Amino acid sequence: xxxxxxxTSMDCAEGRxxxxxxxxxxxxxxxYVYWYRQIHSQGPQYIIHGLKxxxxxxxxxxxxxxxxxxxxxxxxxxxxxxxxVYYCIVSAPNSNSGYALNFGKxxxxxxxx
Amino acid sequence: xxxxxxxxxxxxxxxxxxxMLECSQTKGHDRMYWxxxxxxxxxxxxxxxxxxxxxNKGEISDGYSVSRQAQAKFSLSLESAIPNQTALYFCATxxxxxxxxxxxxxxxxxxxx
Numbered sequence: 001x002x003x004x005x006x007x008t009s010m011d012c013a014e015g016r017x018x019x020x021x022x023x024x025x026x027x028x029x030x031x032y033v034y035w036y037r038q039i040h041s042q043g044p045q046y047i048i049h050g051l052k053x054x055x056x057x058x059x060x061x062x063x064x065x066x067x068x069x070x071x072x073x074x075x076x077x078x079x080x081x082x083x084x085v086y087y088c089i090v091s092a093p094n095s096n097s098g099y100a101l102n103f104g105k106x107x108x109x110x111x112x113x
Numbered sequence: 114x115x116x117x118x119x120x121x122x123x124x125x126x127x128x129x130x131x132x133m134l135e136c137s138q139t140k141g142h143d144r145m146y147w148x149x150x151x152x153x154x155x156x157x158x159x160x161x162x163x164x165x166x167x168x169n170k171g172e173i174s175d176g177y178s179v180s181r182q183a184q185a186k187f188s189l190s191l192e193s194a195i196p197n198q199t200a201l202y203f204c205a206t207x208x209x210x211x212x213x214x215x216x217x218x219x220x221x222x223x224x225x226x
Contacts (some may be wrong), residue, residue, distance in 0.1 A: 034213055043117075043203050043217030044156065087155065093213045101215060102172070103156035104146070 004088045009108040012082075018075040020107050022088030025069040030092045033064060034101060035073045037084040044087065044103070047073065078111045085109070116140045117218035119204050125224045132191040134221045136204030145187035146215070147171075147179060156203065159173040162187055163209070194225040 005023040012018040024033065034049040048055055048062045050071075055062045061074040075082055087106040117138045126132055136145065143164050149157040158171030160179040168179060180188045188198060191198055204218040 022205075032213060036215075041150075041201055041220060043205070043219050044215070045217070046214040049213055091213065101213075102158065104157045105153075 004057060004104055006086075006088050006104065006107045008105070009110070011110050011112060012075075012078045014080060014111055014113050015077055018074075018078040018082065018109060018111070020086050020088075020109065021070065022073070022074040023070045024088070025070050027090050027112060028092065031090045032093060033062065033063075033068075033071050034089045035060070035062065036087045036094065036101075036103070038087070038106070039081075039084040047086075078109075078113065080111050083109060083111045100106045115219065117216050118202055119202075119218040119221045120203055121221060123222045125226065126194055128195055128225050130194050130225075131210075132194050132223065134189045134202055134204075134223070136187045136189070137217060138185050138204075138206045138216075140206055140208070140216060142206040142216070143184065143209040144207045145181065146207075147177075147187070147189045148184065148203045148205065149173060150201045150203065150220075159189065159202075191223075191225075194223075196225045199223060199225045 032049050033053050036044040040046045043046040048060050050062045064071045083107040085108050087103050089101045091101050120135045145160040146161040149159055150156045157173045158175050160171055161169050165181050178190045194209045202221045205215040207215050
């Protein structure tokens with residue numbers, strides 16, 4: 001699986017958009033970009049994923065650059081409950097390891113009042 | 114009730130003891146995973162299973178073994194626990210026909226003295 005690079009930490013004011021970047025310059029053509037988050041020491045929670053096109057769901061938006069070498073997760077109106085560690089992962093779901101995702105250290109997002 | 118249940122949630126044991134962490138799921142998923150998380154770090158994959166007859170090693174399988182007793186049950190064993198196996202352990206599931214979303218349990222915190 002391709003490696004990802006994320007900032008160690010970020011701050012965001014409550015109510016503002018939180019934009020979390022991820023670099024994955026060695027991504028392969030069949031690899032998807034997945035985002036998860038982990039609040040304190042709870043089990044990680046799936047947020048969104050995409051291959052080429054931008055994606056949006058009730059939690060967030062995912063913007064993938066045209067060359068697919070980087071992406072941005074956008075939380076449009078961050079709340080205090082969005083304070084968490086956010087993991088960007090690239091993986092090919094049809095590979096031998098299936099969805100055995102490799103989590104890095106992620107970005108610790110702090111949403112402040 | 115949680116879709117992915119881990120027992121015990123907390124366990125303190127001594128070096129050399131055998132420990133079993135259990136995971137059960139009600140999602141009807143084929144695939145199950147065990148991850149380990151050390152303080153301040155991301156998740157590392159220990160073992161994963163695509164079905165009852167399929168077991169695969171992850172990146173840090175040494176010192177661990179697993180058993181897939183049924184589709185819904187996946188146990189992780191430490192045959193002879195050592196202090197550096199003190200960590201938070203997560204079980205996860207995914208469906209074979211899904212788009213890559215992993216569902217995590219709430220974690221089992223293990224302390225080896």
